[in-house]
Amino acid sequence: MKFKDILKFSFLNISRSKKNIYILLVVILCSLISLFSLTVLVSFNHFIESNYYKNIGFRTLNVFYADGSNMGKPIDTKKLKQINHVVEVFNSKYATFTSNSSLENSKYDGIITLNAITENLQLEVVKGENIGDKRNVAICPINFYPDSSASDLSLSLKNNADDKNLIGKKFKFKYSKYNNNAERPEVIENFEKEFEIIGLYNTNTTMTNANQCYISMDDMKEIVDTVNQNKVTSTYVIVDSLNNIDSVVNEIDNMGYYSEVTTVFDSKIINNFSLICNIISLISLSVAVIVLVLYIRKKIINESQNIGVLRSLGYTKKDIKKYYLIEILSSILITYLFSLLMFGLLYVLLKNTILSSLNLYNIDIVINLFAYLTTFSIIVIIPYLLSMISIYKVTNKTILKLMKMEE
């Protein structure tokens, strides 16, 4: 029996039965659902890994003396810096500073927060350049919103400031020197420090507010030391990645200090989300497999009589096996390819409509091989192997027995 003939007659057999079509539609639907949920799952994990973890806060440790009696004693920063995976150590008072700026106008109140950045902290600049060893320069959000309400504004507020004009723009940061000896701190002198914006970063990747800019550690020290505020300080230890936090915490413990993560990463949401995606794909895949397996088994039993008739017409056992294995494989494969095609179309359609809003969050729905391979191996291979067994069993029956089997 020729391959082409088998394909042609298989196609006739399948396409002319409404029941076949309905079953294959169910399978297509299930594979679509699982393809989608697996894609969402992988995309989400991808997003978490590539973006969320960029927020330095999640890997910043606040280090104190474990014993309160040692308060005020300086912490050995040199030793901390020597710990494996520690990229930066500095006094917490140099971490951030919030104040007024010359960016105040009718729309904004001009309040911005400056963060100290060093070369070791690897801030990702999406436009312009990084700070390096330059002074009096700043890196601001691509959607810079110099207002104290920036935290309330949802991250979806895109490009509040015109990012084209942001680079090269200069602003003055205002701060005051206080007299700490007075009963109530009083301003001794006002200062203004000019910064030029040389680079832009994406707040979506750091999950921070749109009024936060980064400046060099030296500039930060200049400001903070001038202000000379009385503050309880600690030491910040920044770890290179989330995975290494535990080992660094252990090392710090061993040194006799106590440390805690400044911003705790809430992995519950992610775990729950992953669980839901996994359950959805598991259910849809199971339904697809069960429907396919039951369908194929029923089909083979229903076809027993036909198999007997074909044998009486001179078809060999090999012809029969060949015919049904090709028919079943081609129908499952076509179903799967059709699901992939539909998935591709829906993906393009959704990406340009509903999902485009996700771009604001920098969530990229990634087409991933994992989803295809998983759905392929489950929807195609398992039912196919099971149907092979059924076919081998049926073809080994005698012709008379097969012909006597009723539909």
Added chain:
Amino acid sequence: MSKIISVNHLSKSYITEKKRIDILQEINVEFETGKFYAIMGHSGSGKSTLINILGLIDNFDSGKYILFGKDITAMTDNELSKIRMKNIGFIFQEFYLNNTLKAWENVVVPMLINDEIPKKERKERACKLLKMVGLEDRMEHYPKELSGGEQQRVAIARALANNPKMILADEPTGNLDEEHEEQIFNILKEISKSGKCVIVVTHSNDVKKYADIIYKISNGKIVRQDEI
């Protein structure tokens, strides 16, 4: 006319729950091309058993079956299949057509395993055979859209697909009324006249009008009834 089947001392029995039923006992019979044979007998006498053995879809316990000069007992399943494909055309009481295939497509099914019929000629050949059984205007119909008699004629066309030397029909008119029965017998008669060996198992006495030779099976023996 030439002898194509020679059966010697062929026996077949079934053993069911301690009981042994001898269906065919030491049967001796011969069949020639160009003749119309009828096999008759009571229900349960072993007619179907015999015709299935002759058609190589059932086995027997002892004896010799020489088909086209060759002893079939030594043949493999594949060799038997090949003989069925080339030289045996089956017709059953239940028609056994594929309901998802049109009339002409059903006739093409046996041709798919016959390398001697080129792909291009299949449909043409199927249509010619359907025309021969009077179904030239039913070629594109599905079995469900045909009467019982018409379906059986499609089955006859299918049996002729690979131009076999013998046609075996087990109660081909069992599900048909008299008018259609006559039609089917006439077609089978024509086929035998064209040089094929036609063997028909039937309960119908009308077959006597068509048959060249009538056999009767009773008590495990086959007896020639009369010769015309």
